[in-house]
Amino acid sequence: MRYWLFKSEPETFSIDDLRARRNQIEHWDGVRNYQARNMLRDEVKAGDQVLFYHSNCKPPGIVGVAEVVKEGYPDFTAWNPESSYYDPRSTKEKPQWFMVDIKFVEKFPQIISLDDLKQNSKLHEMLILRKGNRLSVTPVTAAEFKTILKMV
DNA sequence: GCCAACGTTGGC
């Protein structure tokens, strides 16, 4: 089993939105970056654990955990001209973009803020803390995941 | 709202 960190702007889709979904499951659509796409398509597997990160808000940070329940399949929002994620280069024959389904596991009683993460010496290697890192899907090590759960 | 850091696009 592997561990990941998924970023989302809470204004767009928050952990509360995930919890409110039917069966508490939602597809993780709209990823339009090739590196992140490759991970969603090839590496993220059912059963993997996901740290749910709120970005572009005050404060940014990890707000809970989700679990992958369905692995990489074509992101159908790319086929919908009405969608803001529409991409005419992606077709049903040759899908360009992929997504996974995740299920709500828990919401932390309080956010583990970006600042908290920076303070923790065990997390200095975390990709999310690297300068300039903008990937919305990043791998997390088992040790990092464990450390973060202890910070709750 | 600013702006640094990136990724993507497209002319050449």
Next chain:
DNA sequence: GCCAACGTTGGC
């Protein structure tokens, strides 16, 4: 295949 211009991300 280079690289300038442009768009986006996301912390501050």
